[in-house]
Amino acid sequence: MSNAPPLNELTLRVIAGLKQTPKRLPAMYFYDEEGSRLFQRIMQLPGYYLTEAEREILTRQWPRLLDAFAPDGRPFELIELGSGDGSKTLDLCAAFAHAKADFVYVPVDISPHALNSLIRNFDQRLPGQQVRPRMGDYFYGWHRHSDTHRQIVMFMGSNLGNMDRDEALGFLRMIRSHMQEGDGLLLGLDLMKNPHTLLNAYNDPDGVTAAFNLNLLTRLNRELGMNFRLDRFSHYASYSPLDGAARSFLVSQDSQTVHSTRVDLSLRFEAGEVIYTEQSQKYNQAMIQQMAQDSGFAPALHLQDPQGRYCVSFWQAIKPAIVRHMLPNASHA
Ligand SMILES: C[S@@+](CC[C@H](N)C(=O)[O-])C[C@H]1O[C@@H](n2cnc3c(N)ncnc32)[C@H](O)[C@@H]1O
Secondary structure (H helix, E strand, O other): OOOOOOOOHHHHHHHHHHOOOOEEOOHHHHOOHHHHHHHHHHOOOOOOHHHHHHHHHHHHHHHHHHHHHOOOOOOEEEEEEOOOOOHHHHHHHHHHHHOOOOEEEEEEEOOHHHHHHHHHHHHHHOOOOOEOOEEOOOOOOOOOOOOOOEEEEEEOOOHHHHOOHHHHHHHHHHHHHOOOOOOEEEEEEEEOOOHHHHHHHOOOOOOHHHHHHHHHHHHHHHHHOEOOOHHHEEEEEEEEOOOOEEEEEEEEOOOEEEEEOOOOOEEEEOOOOEEEEEEEEOEOHHHHHHHHHHHOEEEEEEEEOOOOOEEEEEEEEOOHHHHHHOOOOHHHO
C-alpha cells in the first residue's frame, strides 16, 4: 500500500482531463500563486480590453445597478464567485458605500493569493465596509448568511465564458437553486466582435498570456511530479467567429513522452498535439436572453460600455412555476 496522501478533487480532475482525447485541463487549475499574479498582469495589458470595459460599466453605471439591487432599500448580500483580487468590485462597493447602501460583500475564490490582495485593498480603501471572504471552490457549498438580506450573486470577468454551453447552463441553474424569488445575478459577459480584436486579447506581444498558459506545466511538474519541459511546448490562441469561442492551447513542439513520479500517469504527445487549456465564449444578445430563460431568470438590465465591447447583465430570479412555463427546451440543456 502506498503512503502517499489521497489526491484531492482538483488533482483527480486534472489527471482525468490529461487522459482525454484531446488532452484538457480545467480552467481553475490556472490559479496557483504564480497564475494569479500573471492574471493580474493580463488584466493590465492594453489588448485585454475586458477588464477596462467592465470597470467602465461598473464605475459609470453603478446607480442603475444599485437601483436594481435594492429598489426598496432592503439590505443585500453581494456574493462574488471567483472574485480574484476584486479590484473592479472595490470601485463598485466604494460607490455603493458612498451612497450609504446597506450591504455585505462576500468574495469567494480558490486562490489565497487573490483573496489576500483583495482583503489588503479593501482594508486600505474601504476600511468600514463589511467584507466576509470565503476561500473555496464555488461549485461546492453555499451559505446564505441572512434571511433579511436579498442575495445578489456576481460572476464577473466573463468567467462564465470558461464553460461550454451545457456547463454554463448547469452552473446557472445551480446558482438559481440557491436563490429565492427576487434575488439577483450579475454577470460580466464579453460580446462577439471583430475576430482580430479578440485574438489580440489572448495573444499579447509581451508573452504574458503565453507565460500564464505555460505556468500550467510548471504547476503539473511541481504538484504531480511531471517532467514537462516548457521549451518543448508553446502557447497557441484561436478564435472561431462561427461559434464565438476563443480557445487556448499548449502545443507540443515534437513527439515526446512525459511522466509523473507521483501518480500513475504517462503522457505521449505527437508533434503538434495540443492540450486544450481554456475556452472563452463570447456572446450576443440572443444568447444571453436564452441562457437567462433556460436557467430560471428574467433579464432585467443590460449595460454596455460606450464601445459596445462588453456587457454587464442583471437577471432576476423568477418563480419556479414561471421557470417551468419558460423552459420548453429544458431537456436539451
Ligand atoms: C478570470 S479570474 C476573474 C477574476 C475576477 N472575477 C475579475 O473579473 O477580475 C477567475 C477567478 O476565479 C477563481 N476561480 C476559478 N475557478 C474557481 C472555482 N471553482 N472556485 C472558486 N474560485 C475559482 C480564480 O482563482 C480567479 O481568481
